Amino acid sequence: MKYLIVLACFLLLLVLGFLYAVMAMPGRSFSQDLPALDEDAKMVSRNLKTHVSHLAGEIGERNFSKPDRLDAGAAYIDATLQSMGYPVKTQRYGEEDPVFKNLAVRIPGSGRGDEIVVVGAHYDTVPGSPGADDNASGIAALIEIARSLRNMSLSRTVCLVAFTNEEEPFSHSDLMGSVVYARHARDNNEAVVGMLSLESLGYYSEEPGSQKYPPPFSWFYPDKASFIAFVGNLRSRNLVRRSIASFRKHGQFPSEGIAPPDSLFEDARRSDHAAFWAQGYPALMVTDTAPFRNPHYHKPSDTPDQVNFDHLTRVVVGLSKVVEELANTP
Numbered sequence: 001m002k003y004l005i006v007l008a009c010f011l012l013l014l015v016l017g018f019l020y021a022v023m024a025m026p027g028r029s030f031s032q033d034l035p036a037l038d039e040d041a042k043m044v045s046r047n048l049k050t051h052v053s054h055l056a057g058e059i060g061e062r063n064f065s066k067p068d069r070l071d072a073g074a075a076y077i078d079a080t081l082q083s084m085g086y087p088v089k090t091q092r093y094g095e096e097d098p099v100f101k102n103l104a105v106r107i108p109g110s111g112r113g114d115e116i117v118v119v120g121a122h123y124d125t126v127p128g129s130p131g132a133d134d135n136a137s138g139i140a141a142l143i144e145i146a147r148s149l150r151n152m153s154l155s156r157t158v159c160l161v162a163f164t165n166e167e168e169p170f171s172h173s174d175l176m177g178s179v180v181y182a183r184h185a186r187d188n189n190e191a192v193v194g195m196l197s198l199e200s201l202g203y204y205s206e207e208p209g210s211q212k213y214p215p216p217f218s219w220f221y222p223d224k225a226s227f228i229a230f231v232g233n234l235r236s237r238n239l240v241r242r243s244i245a246s247f248r249k250h251g252q253f254p255s256e257g258i259a260p261p262d263s264l265f266e267d268a269r270r271s272d273h274a275a276f277w278a279q280g281y282p283a284l285m286v287t288d289t290a291p292f293r294n295p296h297y298h299k300p301s302d303t304p305d306q307v308n309f310d311h312l313t314r315v316v317v318g319l320s321k322v323v324e325e326l327a328n329t330p
Contacts (some may be wrong), residue, residue, distance in 0.1 A: 004009045021055060022234070023220060025257040026241055027248035029227065035252055037313060044144055045313040051080070051140035052202070053304045055123070056132035063124045067098040070164065073123045073139075074101050080143055081105055084150055093180050102177045103162040105146060109327065111155035114192050117326045118159045118283075119145060120178060120272050121198040122166030132304045133294055135166070137202035143315045148320035154327040163272050178272035186279040194239045194326055198274035200290040200297075201228065201315055202307035204245035212292045217258070225293035227254035228315050232273075232284035233262035239282040246325045251318020253311065259284075282300065286319065 037045060055073055062073040078088050081103070091102040109115065121138030125131030133298075139162060146160050158160075163177035170176045178197075185192055203225070210225040212218070214267070230247070232240035237259040244257040262268050262277060273283035288294065296302040 003071065019095040022260045023258055023278060025230075026245040029248065029254045029256065030252055031254065032252075034310075034314065036309060041313050041317055044316060045309050047144055047147070048137075048140045048312055048316065049304070049307075049309050051076075051143055052132055052136040052307055052309075055136040055139060056125075056130040056302070057304050060130040061125050061128065062131065063127055064098065064100075064165070064170070065127055066312075071100070072123060073099075074103060074162070074164070077103055077139060077143065081146060081160075082301075083146055086146065086150075091181060091184070094175060095175075098174065100177065101163050102181050104181075105160040107154060107158040107160070108314045109154050109157040113157050115156045116159055116185075117156050117195045117323065118161060118185075118192055118195040118276070119198065119323055120161040120163050120181075122163040122177065122272055124164050124167050126167045126298045129298050129302045130300070130301055132302050132307050133202045133288070134200045134290055134297060134302060135198075136304075137307055137312055138198035139201060141198045141201055141312070141319065145320050145323055149323065152324065154324070157326040158323060158327050166272055172269075172274065175275060176275060177271075178275035179278070182184060182275040182279045182281065185281075192276065192281040194243075194271055195276040195281055196319075196323070196326075197271045197283065197285045198319070199271040199285050199287045200294070201286065201288055202309070202312045203288050203290075203296070204291065204308045210293055211289070214292075221256055222254075222284050225288070227256050229287050229289050230255065230257040230284055231268050231287060232257075232259040232282075233268060234259055235277070236271065236282040236284055240284050242326065243284060243286075243322050246322040247318045250321035250325075251314065253314040253318060255318075286315075288293060 062070045086105045094100045121142045147159035205225040230244045240259045291297045
Protein backbone atom coordinates (compact mmCIF):
# COMPACT_ATOMS: atom_id res chain seq x y z
CA MET A 1 0.00 0.00 0.00
CA LYS A 2 2.81 2.40 0.91
CA TYR A 3 4.43 1.66 -2.45
CA LEU A 4 1.19 2.51 -4.29
CA ILE A 5 0.86 5.80 -2.40
CA VAL A 6 4.43 6.75 -3.27
CA LEU A 7 3.84 5.80 -6.91
CA ALA A 8 0.60 7.81 -7.03
CA CYS A 9 2.34 10.85 -5.58
CA PHE A 10 5.16 10.51 -8.06
CA LEU A 11 2.74 10.27 -10.99
CA LEU A 12 0.83 13.28 -9.68
CA LEU A 13 4.04 15.30 -9.52
CA LEU A 14 4.83 14.28 -13.09
CA VAL A 15 1.40 15.40 -14.29
CA LEU A 16 1.66 18.70 -12.41
CA GLY A 17 5.13 19.29 -13.80
CA PHE A 18 3.91 18.58 -17.32
CA LEU A 19 0.95 20.93 -16.95
CA TYR A 20 3.23 23.64 -15.59
CA ALA A 21 5.59 23.30 -18.55
CA VAL A 22 2.67 23.38 -20.99
CA MET A 23 0.47 26.07 -19.45
CA ALA A 24 2.47 28.36 -17.16
CA MET A 25 2.86 31.77 -18.80
CA PRO A 26 4.59 34.94 -17.57
CA GLY A 27 2.64 38.03 -16.64
CA ARG A 28 -1.08 38.26 -16.04
CA SER A 29 -3.90 38.30 -18.51
CA PHE A 30 -5.62 41.69 -18.80
CA SER A 31 -8.68 41.53 -16.54
CA GLN A 32 -9.88 45.12 -16.24
CA ASP A 33 -12.67 46.78 -18.17
CA LEU A 34 -11.52 47.30 -21.73
CA PRO A 35 -10.58 50.96 -22.26
CA ALA A 36 -11.97 53.01 -25.10
CA LEU A 37 -9.86 53.13 -28.25
CA ASP A 38 -7.70 56.23 -28.60
CA GLU A 39 -7.53 58.15 -31.89
CA ASP A 40 -4.61 56.11 -33.25
CA ALA A 41 -6.38 52.86 -32.42
CA LYS A 42 -9.59 54.11 -34.04
CA MET A 43 -7.65 54.62 -37.25
CA VAL A 44 -6.30 51.06 -36.99
CA SER A 45 -9.86 49.84 -36.47
CA ARG A 46 -11.07 51.64 -39.59
CA ASN A 47 -8.20 50.20 -41.60
CA LEU A 48 -8.90 46.68 -40.35
CA LYS A 49 -12.55 47.00 -41.31
CA THR A 50 -11.57 48.24 -44.78
CA HIS A 51 -9.27 45.24 -45.34
CA VAL A 52 -11.71 42.62 -44.06
CA SER A 53 -14.65 44.17 -45.91
CA HIS A 54 -12.74 44.20 -49.18
CA LEU A 55 -11.38 40.67 -48.90
CA ALA A 56 -14.42 38.92 -47.42
CA GLY A 57 -17.14 41.28 -48.67
CA GLU A 58 -16.22 42.63 -52.11
CA ILE A 59 -14.06 39.69 -53.22
CA GLY A 60 -15.49 36.88 -51.09
CA GLU A 61 -14.46 33.24 -51.39
CA ARG A 62 -10.78 32.97 -52.35
CA ASN A 63 -9.29 29.61 -53.28
CA PHE A 64 -8.06 27.30 -56.04
CA SER A 65 -11.62 26.75 -57.32
CA LYS A 66 -12.00 30.50 -57.87
CA PRO A 67 -8.52 31.52 -59.06
CA ASP A 68 -9.63 34.98 -60.20
CA ARG A 69 -10.80 35.79 -56.67
CA LEU A 70 -7.68 34.29 -55.14
CA ASP A 71 -5.62 36.51 -57.42
CA ALA A 72 -7.82 39.51 -56.54
CA GLY A 73 -7.06 38.91 -52.85
CA ALA A 74 -3.34 38.72 -53.59
CA ALA A 75 -3.51 41.88 -55.71
CA TYR A 76 -5.22 43.79 -52.89
CA ILE A 77 -2.57 42.73 -50.36
CA ASP A 78 0.24 43.56 -52.79
CA ALA A 79 -1.16 47.00 -53.65
CA THR A 80 -1.89 47.89 -50.02
CA LEU A 81 1.61 47.00 -48.86
CA GLN A 82 3.20 48.80 -51.80
CA SER A 83 1.14 51.90 -50.99
CA MET A 84 3.03 52.01 -47.66
CA GLY A 85 6.34 52.07 -49.51
CA TYR A 86 7.19 48.38 -49.13
CA PRO A 87 8.60 46.42 -52.06
CA VAL A 88 6.65 43.15 -52.23
CA LYS A 89 8.35 39.96 -53.38
CA THR A 90 6.15 37.33 -55.00
CA GLN A 91 7.10 33.69 -54.45
CA ARG A 92 5.41 31.79 -57.30
CA TYR A 93 5.15 28.03 -57.26
CA GLY A 94 3.22 25.19 -58.89
CA GLU A 95 3.70 23.89 -62.41
CA GLU A 96 0.11 24.03 -63.63
CA ASP A 97 -2.51 26.74 -63.97
CA PRO A 98 -3.17 28.34 -61.56
CA VAL A 99 0.30 29.24 -60.35
CA PHE A 100 0.10 29.96 -56.62
CA LYS A 101 1.66 32.96 -54.91
CA ASN A 102 3.05 33.88 -51.51
CA LEU A 103 3.61 37.59 -51.00
CA ALA A 104 6.47 38.75 -48.77
CA VAL A 105 7.78 42.01 -47.37
CA ARG A 106 11.28 41.95 -45.91
CA ILE A 107 12.32 44.67 -43.44
CA PRO A 108 16.10 44.37 -43.03
CA GLY A 109 17.56 44.42 -39.54
CA SER A 110 20.45 46.74 -38.77
CA GLY A 111 22.18 44.83 -35.97
CA ARG A 112 21.46 41.12 -36.22
CA GLY A 113 20.01 41.21 -39.70
CA ASP A 114 20.84 37.55 -40.37
CA GLU A 115 18.31 36.59 -37.67
CA ILE A 116 14.74 36.62 -38.94
CA VAL A 117 11.32 37.00 -37.34
CA VAL A 118 8.55 35.80 -39.67
CA VAL A 119 4.96 36.97 -39.27
CA GLY A 120 2.49 35.27 -41.58
CA ALA A 121 -1.19 34.82 -42.36
CA HIS A 122 -3.04 32.96 -45.10
CA TYR A 123 -5.30 34.78 -47.54
CA ASP A 124 -7.17 31.80 -49.01
CA THR A 125 -10.50 30.46 -47.77
CA VAL A 126 -12.31 27.15 -47.78
CA PRO A 127 -14.77 26.64 -50.64
CA GLY A 128 -18.13 28.20 -49.86
CA SER A 129 -16.92 30.70 -47.26
CA PRO A 130 -15.96 34.38 -47.67
CA GLY A 131 -13.55 33.89 -44.76
CA ALA A 132 -13.90 37.12 -42.78
CA ASP A 133 -12.52 35.69 -39.55
CA ASP A 134 -10.72 32.81 -41.29
CA ASN A 135 -8.62 34.50 -42.42
CA ALA A 136 -9.21 38.03 -43.68
CA SER A 137 -8.83 39.07 -40.04
CA GLY A 138 -5.30 37.63 -39.97
CA ILE A 139 -4.35 39.29 -43.25
CA ALA A 140 -5.78 42.61 -42.05
CA ALA A 141 -3.68 42.29 -38.89
CA LEU A 142 -0.58 41.49 -40.97
CA ILE A 143 -1.11 44.65 -43.06
CA GLU A 144 -1.58 46.87 -40.01
CA ILE A 145 1.47 45.38 -38.28
CA ALA A 146 3.40 46.24 -41.43
CA ARG A 147 2.08 49.80 -41.18
CA SER A 148 3.20 50.06 -37.54
CA LEU A 149 6.74 48.98 -38.45
CA ARG A 150 7.26 51.60 -41.17
CA ASN A 151 10.32 53.77 -40.59
CA MET A 152 11.19 51.81 -37.46
CA SER A 153 14.76 50.75 -36.72
CA LEU A 154 14.89 47.00 -36.08
CA SER A 155 17.82 44.86 -35.04
CA ARG A 156 16.56 41.60 -36.53
CA THR A 157 15.07 41.25 -40.00
CA VAL A 158 11.28 40.97 -40.05
CA CYS A 159 9.55 39.11 -42.89
CA LEU A 160 5.81 39.69 -43.28
CA VAL A 161 4.26 36.98 -45.47
CA ALA A 162 0.79 36.41 -46.92
CA PHE A 163 0.51 32.69 -47.60
CA THR A 164 -1.85 30.89 -49.93
CA ASN A 165 -3.30 27.36 -49.77
CA GLU A 166 -3.52 26.94 -46.00
CA GLU A 167 -6.96 25.39 -46.36
CA GLU A 168 -7.92 21.96 -47.67
CA PRO A 169 -7.18 20.26 -50.00
CA PHE A 170 -3.65 21.71 -49.75
CA SER A 171 -3.21 21.86 -45.98
CA HIS A 172 0.13 20.28 -44.96
CA SER A 173 0.84 19.31 -48.58
CA ASP A 174 3.67 20.33 -50.89
CA LEU A 175 1.36 23.03 -52.34
CA MET A 176 0.65 24.70 -49.01
CA GLY A 177 2.15 28.19 -49.20
CA SER A 178 3.80 28.13 -45.79
CA VAL A 179 5.32 24.70 -46.50
CA VAL A 180 6.91 26.10 -49.67
CA TYR A 181 8.17 29.19 -47.82
CA ALA A 182 9.54 27.33 -44.77
CA ARG A 183 11.33 24.74 -46.91
CA HIS A 184 12.90 27.51 -48.97
CA ALA A 185 14.07 29.19 -45.76
CA ARG A 186 15.63 25.97 -44.52
CA ASP A 187 17.22 25.17 -47.89
CA ASN A 188 18.85 28.62 -47.80
CA ASN A 189 19.97 28.21 -44.17
CA GLU A 190 17.94 31.20 -43.04
CA ALA A 191 18.12 31.77 -39.29
CA VAL A 192 14.43 32.08 -38.45
CA VAL A 193 14.41 32.75 -34.71
CA GLY A 194 10.64 32.83 -34.45
CA MET A 195 7.48 32.65 -36.58
CA LEU A 196 4.03 34.01 -35.65
CA SER A 197 1.03 32.71 -37.59
CA LEU A 198 -1.96 35.07 -37.43
CA GLU A 199 -4.93 32.74 -37.68
CA SER A 200 -8.54 33.89 -37.19
CA LEU A 201 -8.33 36.87 -34.84
CA GLY A 202 -11.74 38.53 -34.96
CA TYR A 203 -14.51 36.54 -33.26
CA TYR A 204 -15.35 37.07 -29.56
CA SER A 205 -18.23 36.48 -27.17
CA GLU A 206 -18.98 37.23 -23.53
CA GLU A 207 -21.54 34.44 -23.27
CA PRO A 208 -20.75 31.73 -20.68
CA GLY A 209 -20.00 28.47 -22.46
CA SER A 210 -19.09 30.21 -25.72
CA GLN A 211 -15.52 28.86 -25.59
CA LYS A 212 -14.83 25.14 -26.12
CA TYR A 213 -11.62 23.14 -25.84
CA PRO A 214 -10.30 19.68 -26.61
CA PRO A 215 -10.13 17.70 -23.35
CA PRO A 216 -8.80 18.21 -20.71
CA PHE A 217 -8.05 21.92 -21.25
CA SER A 218 -11.59 23.06 -20.40
CA TRP A 219 -10.65 22.51 -16.75
CA PHE A 220 -8.02 25.24 -16.87
CA TYR A 221 -9.08 27.98 -19.29
CA PRO A 222 -11.99 30.48 -19.43
CA ASP A 223 -15.39 29.35 -20.74
CA LYS A 224 -16.04 32.73 -22.38
CA ALA A 225 -14.67 33.40 -25.86
CA SER A 226 -13.28 36.75 -24.80
CA PHE A 227 -9.50 36.29 -25.12
CA ILE A 228 -6.77 35.82 -27.71
CA ALA A 229 -4.66 32.64 -27.56
CA PHE A 230 -0.95 32.05 -28.15
CA VAL A 231 -0.50 28.39 -29.13
CA GLY A 232 2.88 26.77 -29.65
CA ASN A 233 4.52 23.42 -29.06
CA LEU A 234 6.91 22.37 -26.33
CA ARG A 235 9.97 23.10 -28.51
CA SER A 236 8.62 26.63 -29.08
CA ARG A 237 7.78 27.23 -25.42
CA ASN A 238 10.32 30.02 -25.03
CA LEU A 239 8.90 31.88 -28.03
CA VAL A 240 5.34 31.48 -26.69
CA ARG A 241 6.36 32.77 -23.26
CA ARG A 242 8.30 35.75 -24.68
CA SER A 243 5.46 36.67 -27.02
CA ILE A 244 2.66 36.49 -24.47
CA ALA A 245 4.78 38.32 -21.89
CA SER A 246 5.25 41.15 -24.38
CA PHE A 247 1.55 41.16 -25.29
CA ARG A 248 0.54 41.31 -21.63
CA LYS A 249 2.97 44.15 -21.00
CA HIS A 250 1.83 46.29 -23.91
CA GLY A 251 -1.66 45.07 -24.83
CA GLN A 252 -4.97 45.77 -23.16
CA PHE A 253 -6.84 42.58 -23.96
CA PRO A 254 -7.19 39.17 -22.23
CA SER A 255 -4.74 36.51 -23.38
CA GLU A 256 -4.04 32.84 -22.74
CA GLY A 257 -1.08 30.69 -23.76
CA ILE A 258 -0.23 27.02 -24.16
CA ALA A 259 2.77 25.08 -25.47
CA PRO A 260 2.04 21.33 -25.42
CA PRO A 261 3.94 18.62 -27.29
CA ASP A 262 2.47 18.81 -30.77
CA SER A 263 2.49 15.02 -30.98
CA LEU A 264 -0.10 14.94 -28.17
CA PHE A 265 -2.21 17.88 -29.31
CA GLU A 266 -3.08 17.60 -33.00
CA ASP A 267 -5.24 20.74 -32.89
CA ALA A 268 -2.08 22.77 -32.21
CA ARG A 269 -0.96 22.02 -35.79
CA ARG A 270 -3.93 23.67 -37.50
CA SER A 271 -2.22 26.55 -39.30
CA ASP A 272 0.89 27.82 -41.08
CA HIS A 273 3.17 27.70 -38.04
CA ALA A 274 3.25 23.89 -38.32
CA ALA A 275 5.18 24.19 -41.59
CA PHE A 276 7.95 25.95 -39.64
CA TRP A 277 7.89 23.30 -36.88
CA ALA A 278 8.53 20.72 -39.60
CA GLN A 279 11.73 22.60 -40.53
CA GLY A 280 12.89 22.83 -36.92
CA TYR A 281 12.01 26.51 -36.43
CA PRO A 282 10.27 27.85 -33.30
CA ALA A 283 6.78 29.02 -34.22
CA LEU A 284 3.38 29.75 -32.72
CA MET A 285 -0.18 30.52 -33.73
CA VAL A 286 -2.03 33.58 -32.48
CA THR A 287 -5.74 32.80 -32.73
CA ASP A 288 -9.24 33.35 -31.43
CA THR A 289 -9.35 29.49 -31.52
CA ALA A 290 -11.70 29.49 -34.57
CA PRO A 291 -13.74 26.21 -34.49
CA PHE A 292 -13.62 26.10 -30.71
CA ARG A 293 -15.71 29.27 -30.48
CA ASN A 294 -16.86 30.62 -33.83
CA PRO A 295 -20.20 29.12 -35.01
CA HIS A 296 -19.52 30.59 -38.47
CA TYR A 297 -16.21 28.76 -38.93
CA HIS A 298 -15.84 27.53 -42.54
CA LYS A 299 -19.42 28.55 -43.36
CA PRO A 300 -21.00 31.07 -45.75
CA SER A 301 -21.90 33.11 -42.66
CA ASP A 302 -18.23 33.93 -41.87
CA THR A 303 -18.88 37.50 -43.00
CA PRO A 304 -17.40 40.89 -41.99
CA ASP A 305 -20.36 41.75 -39.76
CA GLN A 306 -19.35 38.87 -37.44
CA VAL A 307 -15.93 40.41 -36.73
CA ASN A 308 -15.50 42.49 -33.58
CA PHE A 309 -13.23 45.20 -34.94
CA ASP A 310 -12.64 46.94 -31.61
CA HIS A 311 -11.37 43.71 -30.08
CA LEU A 312 -9.38 42.89 -33.22
CA THR A 313 -7.80 46.36 -32.97
CA ARG A 314 -6.70 45.76 -29.38
CA VAL A 315 -5.13 42.48 -30.43
CA VAL A 316 -3.32 44.05 -33.39
CA VAL A 317 -1.98 46.96 -31.34
CA GLY A 318 -0.58 44.48 -28.82
CA LEU A 319 0.85 42.21 -31.50
CA SER A 320 2.62 45.11 -33.18
CA LYS A 321 4.56 45.62 -29.96
CA VAL A 322 5.25 41.89 -29.71
CA VAL A 323 6.83 41.86 -33.18
CA GLU A 324 8.83 45.00 -32.40
CA GLU A 325 10.20 43.45 -29.20
CA LEU A 326 11.00 40.11 -30.84
CA ALA A 327 12.95 42.03 -33.48
CA ASN A 328 14.87 44.18 -31.00
CA THR A 329 15.52 42.19 -27.82
CA PRO A 330 18.05 39.38 -27.29
